Each structure stands twice: as structure tokens, then as C-alpha cells.
Amino acid sequence: MRKKIASNCGTYGRLIDEFQHVPELLDAIKAELNRDGSAGRYVITGSTRYSTLPLTAQALTGRAHRIQILPLSQGEIAGVRETFAQQLIEEPMALLAPRDSSARREDYISRVVAGGFPPVLRRSSPAERSRWFDDYVELVIERDALEISRVRQRSTLPALLGRLASQTGQVLNIAKAARAIGIEKSTAESYTNLLEAVFLIQRLPAWGRTLGSRVGLVPKVHLVDSGLAARLLRLTEAKLGERSASALTELGHLLETFAVGEICRQLDWLDAPTHVGHWRTHDGQEVDLIVEREDGRIVAIEVKAGTSLASGGLSGLRALRRKLGAQLLASIVLYTGPHAYAHPDGHLVLPLSRLWGA
Numbered sequence: 001m002r003k004k005i006a007s008n009c010g011t012y013g014r015l016i017d018e019f020q021h022v023p024e025l026l027d028a029i030k031a032e033l034n035r036d037g038s039a040g041r042y043v044i045t046g047s048t049r050y051s052t053l054p055l056t057a058q059a060l061t062g063r064a065h066r067i068q069i070l071p072l073s074q075g076e077i078a079g080v081r082e083t084f085a086q087q088l089i090e091e092p093m094a095l096l097a098p099r100d101s102s103a104r105r106e107d108y109i110s111r112v113v114a115g116g117f118p119p120v121l122r123r124s125s126p127a128e129r130s131r132w133f134d135d136y137v138e139l140v141i142e143r144d145a146l147e148i149s150r151v152r153q154r155s156t157l158p159a160l161l162g163r164l165a166s167q168t169g170q171v172l173n174i175a176k177a178a179r180a181i182g183i184e185k186s187t188a189e190s191y192t193n194l195l196e197a198v199f200l201i202q203r204l205p206a207w208g209r210t211l212g213s214r215v216g217l218v219p220k221v222h223l224v225d226s227g228l229a230a231r232l233l234r235l236t237e238a239k240l241g242e243r244s245a246s247a248l249t250e251l252g253h254l255l256e257t258f259a260v261g262e263i264c265r266q267l268d269w270l271d272a273p274t275h276v277g278h279w280r281t282h283d284g285q286e287v288d289l290i291v292e293r294e295d296g297r298i299v300a301i302e303v304k305a306g307t308s309l310a311s312g313g314l315s316g317l318r319a320l321r322r323k324l325g326a327q328l329l330a331s332i333v334l335y336t337g338p339h340a341y342a343h344p345d346g347h348l349v350l351p352l353s354r355l356w357g358a
Contacts, residue, residue: 017046169256
């Protein structure tokens with residue numbers, strides 16, 4: 001992905017980093033593009049979302065393509081060309097290749113805790129990785145978040161981020177987070193937008209409002225990186241590896257954030273546009289990730305932390321299949337077991353490692 005961006009700069013391309021510190025620069029670039037609007041002349045990067053700039057500074061609207069660069073995917077880390085998302089929307093049955101995965105539960109935990117930030121991956125010990133995450137959060141809040149907006153209660157930003165980390169992979173509940181740290185809901189909503197603007201969290205919108213009045217409308221929240229979420233929650237490999245109900249629950253939320261992030265990264269690289277979301281009804285039926293193609297066909301994905309599947313855990317996929325009928329292209333379960341197979345209910349059951357497998 002990063003090579004693709006670099007190649008799009010063209011022979012005379014210019015790279016400008018952290019443009020948000022000098023937004024007036026965009027006016028100069030706009031004037032230059034008015035003279036010569038050739039594509040790929042500038043690559044402008046920043047650590048805050050373009051939409052957070054003042055309207056007067058958003059001078060390149062209509063003249064620029066926006067690409068969100070997230071932490072490295074597992075394929076990028078391993079140097080493997082990932083094809084999962086492409087097969088997902090073109091020929092999902094091809095994912096049911098007759099090969100087992102050698103990845104164990106411990107391997108998945110290690111990947112989840114490490115995340116995808118390049119500087120973290122170069123650290124040789126868990127202690128060094130923890131220090132990097134701590135410094136990163138502090139610097140992003142001090143440098144980027146406070147630059148975007150005046151924050152009266154600066155100390156509440158890290159506290160709110162920690163509360164949102166505890167909700168990763170779950171429906172966003174800003175009111176609950178606000179009560180826990182003792183601030184008004186309106187303030188928490190403003191600060192949540194701020195944390196999203198500096199790429200610490202991201203929302204996965206609710207999907208399926210046309211399927212009935214009982215479909216939920218609230219987004220899910222995911223930390224932008226599973227390793228960051230694990231650090232904020234003080235969850236180490238040892239803690240997540242415990243054979244307890246609480247450890248399995250925590251791992252389930254982190255693994256969902258990890259898998260959703262991996263899939264969405266790959267979808268962003270494809271030429272074919274897709275829409276993503278999550279599906280949840282008021283009576284508790286839910287599916288972790290919905291991928292909708294432009295023609296309206298749907299792929300539904302559920303992420304499970306177990307090495308085997310309990311039938312009751314697939315009720316959301318069954319309910320969605322009944323509602324969608326032929327509109328459902330495929331329903332997929334990603335789990336930590338080794339085998340890929342077709343479930344009797346018609347779901348494709350795949351090892352999670354298939355996300356980055358060649």
C-alpha cells in the first residue's frame with residue numbers, strides 16, 4: 001500500500017508531512033494546482049483528520065483524494081501479499097481452501113498484543129513496547145489533540161481513552177464512559193470526536209436500518225490498533241493466555257478489533273468500493289462486521305476467540321441470513337481453530353490466520 005502511494009507521487013511529486021501545523025500551506029498548493037492540476041503532484045500527510053481543520057483551511061476540497069493510513073497489517077509485517085478481502089467480495093467460496101492453519105491460540109495473542117505500529121514491532125521486549133505506547137498516547141494528546149481544540153479538562157482525555165478502550169469491539173456507550181470519569185455526556189461526546197480525529201479510536205457504523213425497526217442505530221467503537229488497546233487495558237500475553245472466562249472475554253473483544261482492522265485495511269486497498277458496518281438488534285442478535293458491495297450483496301463476518309464453535313454463538317448469522325435471503329453472498333466465521341470447513345448452517349468457518357495467508 002505504501003509503495004502504491006509513493007508511486008502515485010509521479011516524477012515531480014512532493015511529500016509534505018504534518019501539514020496540519022501550517023494549514024495556510026494548502027492555499028499555496030491550491031493555487032499551484034489551479035495552474036497545473038496534474039494528478040499525483042503532492043502527497044500531504046498529517047496525524048489529524050483533514051475534516052478537523054477549519055473550513056477556511058480546507059482549501060483542497062475537490063482537488064485531493066483522502067487515504068487513511070493505519071498501522072501495518074499482518075501481511076505487510078510478514079511481507080505477504082494479502083488477498084483475503086478481494087476474495088471476500090469476489091469469490092468467497094475460494095477462501096475455503098483445503099489447508100489447515102498452524103497458528104495456535106498463543107500465536108494470535110502475540111499478534112494482538114503487538115499490534116501494527118512499526119516502532120513497536122522493532123522493540124525487543126514487552127517493557128519497551130509498553131513504554132512506547134505510553135509515550136505515544138501522551139504525545140498525541142499533548143501535540144495533536146490539544147492543537148485541534150481547546151480542552152478545559154486535559155487530564156480527562158487519557159481517562160476517557162482508557163474507558164473507550166474497555167469498550168473496544170463493543171457498542172459505543174459514551175454516557176457510561178462519561179459517568180465513570182465524572183464528566184458531562186456532552187463533554188465526553190466532544191472529546192470522543194477529538195480522539196477519533198487524532199486516529200486513536202474509530203467507529204464502525206450501525207448497518208441495516210432498512211431491515212426493521214428493531215435494528216440498533218449505535219456504532220461500535222474500536223481502538224485503531226489492538227496492541228494499543230491491550231496496553232491501555234494493561235492486558236499482557238500472560239493475562240490473555242489464562243484459561244478463565246474473563247480472559248476469554250477480554251481476548252474476544254481484542255481479537256474482534258484486530259480482525260476488523262485487518263479486513264478494513266485490505267478493503268481500503270481495493271479498487272472496488274465497499275461499505276462496512278456492524279449489525280445488531282435490540283434483542284441481542286448481532287454480527288461483528290458487515291461488508292456491502294456496490295451491487296447490494298452482503299458478506300457477514302463473525303469473529304470468535306475459541307478454538308471450536310458453539311452452535312449458540314452463530315445465532316446472529318442465522319438471523320441475518322433469514323432476513324437477507326439471496327442478498328447474502330456469504331457468512332463467515334473467523335476463529336482460532338486450525339480447520340477450514342463449511343458449517344452445516346452454510347457458514348464458512350475459517351482460521352483467523354487466513355486473513356493474511358497467501
